[in-house]
């Protein structure tokens with residue numbers, strides 16, 4: 001069955017100022033490499049719809065959605081926190097990034113595709129219920145997960161987050177919802193400066209020290225994520241796919257390789273194949289070294305297609 005590739009031109013228009021690492025070229029290099037590897041034509045391409053107010057309000061208070069919309073500038077940049085800013089095109093991009101996860105969920109639940117990748121920005125996993133931060137405005141993956149629970153009636157969904165930063169927003173949003181299993185690996189110490197413990201059967205946090213490398217990452221995932229996932233038996237597997245743990249990425253020091261991202265994708269697909277009819281919805285989070293991002297994201301997409 002095909003794999004969906006969901007994006008929107010608006011996601012390329014969002015920019016946070018000269019030299020900001022979360023830049024439009026991130027999406028371009030992924031598509032360029034998909035073309036070069038001749039994978040682009042084998043994906044089922046979709047334009048992301050806008051998330052509706054109601055879809056966003058499943059995971060954010062209405063006041064947060066209204067606050068972000070109200071900050072949207074007519075020109076220039078509106079700064080929401082020291083490293084998170086809106087340009088006139090940001091609101092549209094953020095609505096499309098969240099909406100991509102809704103469409104991806106509908107496509108895999110409807111059986112049109114087995115897996116989906118949302119190549120979108122701004123990213124989402126730092127956005128808390130009521131706080132935009134860390135390049136994130138709305139929490140894209142949780143909008144998809146909430147849609148799966150509320151619209152499609154699922155009882156158990158997993159979110160796997162291998163971005164090098166803790167997905168504090170995702171954990172904040174689902175901290176009281178046992179229908180969601182969150183498995184996370186992240187470097188600590190590092191932004192956002194939190195190292196919350198695990199909650200058995202609900203949140204599996206694997207903090208890794210700077211310089212940890214492939215072996216430590218794979219060991220943590222195998223020893224901690226995998227048993228929790230097998231016991232939980234998710235009906236749909238979401239992935240917060242951040243590639244900023246790559247050795248070439250200068251925002252962190254986890255020292256992962258492109259092969260590690262292929263490996264963890266195989267693991268996610270294996271869980272989905274055993275418990276969730278193969279259903280995986282993955283969405284782009286971080287990844288700031290452009291060649292490493294392209295190589296890692298394309299390795300990830302390739303495994304979504306072939307695993």
Ligand SMILES: [Zn+2]
Nearest residue numbers: 163165244286
């Ligand atoms: Zn990150």
